[in-house]
Amino acid sequence: MVKLVIDGKEVEVEEGLSVLEAAKRIGVKIPTLCYHPAVSAYGACRVCTVEVIRKGWSRLTAACTYPVQDGIEVKTNSEKVIKARRLIIEMLLARCPNVKAIQELAREMGLDKVRFPQEDKECILCGLCVRVCSEVIGANAIGFASRGLERKVTTPFEIEPDTCIGCGACAVVCPTGAIKIEDIEDKRKIDMWSRKLERVRCERCGRYFFTKAMVDYVKARNEKIEKLQEFLNLCPDCRREILKDKLRVTKETTTLHRT
Amino acid sequence: MSKKIKSLKELEELRKEGLKSLYPDKPRIMIGMATCGLASGANEVFEALNTKVRENRIDIKIVPTGCLGYCQIEPLVDVFKPGWPRIIYQKMNGEKVIKLLESLTRESIWKDSILARLDRDELLIFGKTKKYDIQGELSGVIDDIPLLQEIPFYCKQFRIASRNCGFIDPTNVIEYVARGGYYSLFKVLSQYEPDQVIEEIIKSGLRGRGGGGFPTGKKWLYCRQAKGNVKYVICNADEGDPGAYMDRSILEGDPHSILEGMIIGAYAIGAREGYIYVRNEYPLAVKHISIAIKQAEEYGLLGEDILGSGFSFSIRVNRGGGAFVCGESTALMASLEGRVGEPRAKHIHTVESGLWEKPTNLNNVETWANVPVIIARGADWYSKIGTEGSKGTKIFSLVGKINNTGLAEVPMGITLREIIFDIGGGIPGGKKFKAVQTGGPSGGCIPENFLDLPVDFDALTKVGSMMGSGGMIVMDEDTCMVDVAKYFLTFLKDESCGKCTSCREGIKQMLEILNRITQGEGKEEDIELLEELSEVVKSTSLCALGGTAPNPVLTTIRYFRDEYEAHIKDKKCPARVCRDLITYTIDQEKCTGCTRCARECPQEAIVGERRKPHRILQEKCVKCGICYETCKFDAIKVE
Numbered sequence: 001m002v003k004l005v006i007d008g009k010e011v012e013v014e015e016g017l018s019v020l021e022a023a024k025r026i027g028v029k030i031p032t033l034c035y036h037p038a039v040s041a042y043g044a045c046r047v048c049t050v051e052v053i054r055k056g057w058s059r060l061t062a063a064c065t066y067p068v069q070d071g072i073e074v075k076t077n078s079e080k081v082i083k084a085r086r087l088i089i090e091m092l093l094a095r096c097p098n099v100k101a102i103q104e105l106a107r108e109m110g111l112d113k114v115r116f117p118q119e120d121k122e123c124i125l126c127g128l129c130v131r132v133c134s135e136v137i138g139a140n141a142i143g144f145a146s147r148g149l150e151r152k153v154t155t156p157f158e159i160e161p162d163t164c165i166g167c168g169a170c171a172v173v174c175p176t177g178a179i180k181i182e183d184i185e186d187k188r189k190i191d192m193w194s195r196k197l198e199r200v201r202c203e204r205c206g207r208y209f210f211t212k213a214m215v216d217y218v219k220a221r222n223e224k225i226e227k228l229q230e231f232l233n234l235c236p237d238c239r240r241e242i243l244k245d246k247l248r249v250t251k252e253t254t255t256l257h258r259t
Numbered sequence: 260m261s262k263k264i265k266s267l268k269e270l271e272e273l274r275k276e277g278l279k280s281l282y283p284d285k286p287r288i289m290i291g292m293a294t295c296g297l298a299s300g301a302n303e304v305f306e307a308l309n310t311k312v313r314e315n316r317i318d319i320k321i322v323p324t325g326c327l328g329y330c331q332i333e334p335l336v337d338v339f340k341p342g343w344p345r346i347i348y349q350k351m352n353g354e355k356v357i358k359l360l361e362s363l364t365r366e367s368i369w370k371d372s373i374l375a376r377l378d379r380d381e382l383l384i385f386g387k388t389k390k391y392d393i394q395g396e397l398s399g400v401i402d403d404i405p406l407l408q409e410i411p412f413y414c415k416q417f418r419i420a421s422r423n424c425g426f427i428d429p430t431n432v433i434e435y436v437a438r439g440g441y442y443s444l445f446k447v448l449s450q451y452e453p454d455q456v457i458e459e460i461i462k463s464g465l466r467g468r469g470g471g472g473f474p475t476g477k478k479w480l481y482c483r484q485a486k487g488n489v490k491y492v493i494c495n496a497d498e499g500d501p502g503a504y505m506d507r508s509i510l511e512g513d514p515h516s517i518l519e520g521m522i523i524g525a526y527a528i529g530a531r532e533g534y535i536y537v538r539n540e541y542p543l544a545v546k547h548i549s550i551a552i553k554q555a556e557e558y559g560l561l562g563e564d565i566l567g568s569g570f571s572f573s574i575r576v577n578r579g580g581g582a583f584v585c586g587e588s589t590a591l592m593a594s595l596e597g598r599v600g601e602p603r604a605k606h607i608h609t610v611e612s613g614l615w616e617k618p619t620n621l622n623n624v625e626t627w628a629n630v631p632v633i634i635a636r637g638a639d640w641y642s643k644i645g646t647e648g649s650k651g652t653k654i655f656s657l658v659g660k661i662n663n664t665g666l667a668e669v670p671m672g673i674t675l676r677e678i679i680f681d682i683g684g685g686i687p688g689g690k691k692f693k694a695v696q697t698g699g700p701s702g703g704c705i706p707e708n709f710l711d712l713p714v715d716f717d718a719l720t721k722v723g724s725m726m727g728s729g730g731m732i733v734m735d736e737d738t739c740m741v742d743v744a745k746y747f748l749t750f751l752k753d754e755s756c757g758k759c760t761s762c763r764e765g766i767k768q769m770l771e772i773l774n775r776i777t778q779g780e781g782k783e784e785d786i787e788l789l790e791e792l793s794e795v796v797k798s799t800s801l802c803a804l805g806g807t808a809p810n811p812v813l814t815t816i817r818y819f820r821d822e823y824e825a826h827i828k829d830k831k832c833p834a835r836v837c838r839d840l841i842t843y844t845i846d847q848e849k850c851t852g853c854t855r856c857a858r859e860c861p862q863e864a865i866v867g868e869r870r871k872p873h874r875i876l877q878e879k880c881v882k883c884g885i886c887y888e889t890c891k892f893d894a895i896k897v898e
Contacts, residue, residue: 043603043604043759043801044758044759044760044801045759045760046759046760046761046799046800046801047760049799059798060798060799061604061606061799062604062799062801065603065604065606066604066606067606067607080798083795084795084798084799087791087792087795088760088761088764088795088799091760091761091764091765091768092760092764094764094768095764115788116768116771117771124760125757125758125763127758143599144599144601144757144758146757147582147584147601147753147754147755147756147757148752148753148754148755148756148757148763149752149757149763149767150757151756151757151758151763
């Protein structure tokens with residue numbers, strides 16, 4: 001166990017946690033954009049910047065990547081922190097003035113004026129989509145390309161990636177709504193990845209649900225479980241219906257965990 | 260028969276063979292053919308000489324060598340002839356070298372284009388000097404030729420890391436051995452426990468030469484102590500600072516010194532595999548280091564059972580794709596693993612979890628090249644050189660507005676003034692010194708009143724700059740400091756990996772403001788906003804690239820605030836550099852109406868009758884400055 005102080009409160013948590021996770025434990029809220037508990041910490045947006053005092057030395061650092069250490073003191077709201085966080089959000093707002101999540105953060109920080117020329121982008125390059133695609137789904141269909149201001153999330157060679165199964169996890173974790181998914185009847189379109197996919201109908205209710213690629217992907221991953229193969233041809237609602245009595249699986253437990 | 264060296268006796272034999280190669284019983288002509296030499300025409304010299312020698316069947320040895328550091332006066336040609344002192348010729352070309360050769364075949368010293376002579380060879384590793392056997396009757400002829408170590412560019416230098424550059428054929432391992440190469444490795448493998456090696460390096464006070472200045476021995480110790488059986492050693496040869504090329508020079512001119520350092524380090528740390536991450540824009544460096552690895556393996560100096568000690572270590576060369584940020588250790592390791600070269604948070608140090616999450620020790624080229632000398636001469640000897648906190652020497656690359664462009668290796672603690680004026684020969688054209696940018700794009704501009712600052716890691720940091728890799732860009736009075744800050748930020752904008760908001764967006768916004776200021780659209784509050792941005796980018800960026808990126812802005816504001824204010828308030832560029840803030844006019848008294856400027860003007864913006872004063876149509880003028888350059892009567896005014 002590691003003992004540290006966060007905003008004056010003594011905390012004892014297990015080793016390996018980040019300062020962000022430790023703060024969450026005791027209900028101290030640190031704003032984040034590129035953090036999601038389902039994937040590894042990345043430290044890109046810098047919105048979770050906090051002040052860490054270690055052996056008398058104070059420094060600003062991202063709470064999501066800083067591991068808890070014995071004896072450190074963390075200030076999540078010091079003057080230094082607020083000043084830095086405000087400016088970071090101001091810069092993000094200049095990049096994406098129409099993104100709700102950033103507008104909200106700005107409002108929380110009392111930011112009413114942007115001193116920089118404004119663009120109209122939606123993506124803040126937080127990399128959540130890249131991480132979820134690789135770490136959770138395992139498809140590795142998207143990644144970062146180029147550097148500096150040219151940096152963007154894209155598909156290999158910027159062509160339609162056949163590795164994308166159209167699961168939509170990227171859109172779910174995207175904090176700014178930059179990734180849009182369009183479902184029209186038997187088609188799913190993800191313009192951001194130039195991806196067009198075919199959707200399949202539920203064998204029980206006849207409703208379109210997942211993409212064919214997604215169903216095939218999950219089937220292939222579970223090919224040894226024969227009983228599951230047919231079951232995967234059903235939409236989530238019908239699966240629940242069938243399982244309801246047998247396993248008492250409720251809707252809540254299968255809903256994507258969000259923070 | 261195996262060439263593999265297994266004993267001191269065998270190494271000694273190889274050294275003797277090397278000495279025969281270095282000092283043959285016939286003339287030996289060395290041509291400085293590192294990239295800098297090649298750029299000034301060394302290949303032409305080599306070809307001319309080679310052709311002539313072949314055609315006339317002259318019995319001399321021609322050897323390409325590395326860079327002696329004095330790049331301003333290259334191509335350099337170095338003549339060794341038994342019985343003569345070594346003579347070094349400057350600014351050579353194909354024609355001159357033939358004259359030199361003809362003179363040499365007539366047994367007489369060609370007296371044109373001489374830079375200096377050498378009457379002895381410093382064998383740093385052995386702490387010995389080898390005097391050349393110079394025949395008596397020559398003394399009258401050579402007395403007026405200065406000794407190399409006495410000419411201004413060299414007299415304050417102390418070449419440790421660059422000890423062999425320009426002295427040996429870098430593609431021939433035996434010449435490296437002839438000057439004491441691999442003796443330190445033998446010493447370590449036969450007499451030292453790994454802990455003793457680390458202790459020696461700690462005691463020497465050697466600090467990382469790549470920019471960070473972290474104590475090398477401590478880094479080795481932490482890596483040795485880290486848990487795990489598999490450990491890696493890396494040489495960071497991804498030198499990318501504009502104007503810095505000392506690593507390239509060592510890679511090209513003395514690759515074995517790096518290998519020897521790495522093998523010693525690997526033994527101390529307990530690594531069996533090493534990597535050299537070198538940028539692909541250095542093709543000659545890649546070639547020479549690759550040849551060196553092959554040769555070292557042939558002689559049993561690298562690979563399995565090194566020098567018969569049972570210790571095994573292999574090195575692979577990995578070529579970088581040209582991203583500046585890959586010089587950052589975690590980005591470099593990501594790139595080595597085949598991933599996108601972007602840094603990660605370093606709260607868990609790379610000595611504990613680096614390449615493939617194994618303990619990894621990374622040092623820069625120059626750091627590695629110092630190691631064999633420290634082992635050979637001892638920590639006590641090494642730590643007497645330099646200052647309290649910064650031991651040893653540092654190679655600086657002198658570029659910009661300076662008379663002697665080149666690489667100078669000097670003891671730490673020497674003053675900026677000595678480097679720039681004594682070694683560098685001052686500013687060309689009688690112009691005034693204005694500032695020197697040290698530490699590359701993320702260093703800072705140091706003004707004139709700090710010229711007597713002793714140069715070491717801590718002193719440079721104190722004035723807002725840093726040692727960095729040792730680049731020194733000298734600026735004269737014609738340099739606009741706002742423009743300089745803009746230049747470096749433009750570089751960093753392109754080279755930031757773009758991962759974290761602070762660095763990516765912060766540099767962009769700072770650059771926007773600087774652009775505005777240099778275009779005459781600066782606002783009163785801009786300086787303050789620049790400072791605010793700098794502070795936040797510095798303190799919240801993920802890696803050192805962002806952490807130091809604001810330095811050029813902060814130091815130019817700190818030391819040249821008046822220039823910023825002139826741009827913003829008076830809409831003037833005092834150095835007359837920023838195009839939007841200057842006007843070209845013609846002095847009606849001085850203009851003779853020669854029409855030269857009017858003919859040269861690409862915009863046809865200059866009008867007037869022949870033999871009558873001309874004038875510039877401001878609405879057409881693009882401020883290219885061609886009229887200013889062409890006017891012979893000093894009639895063009897810039898304000």
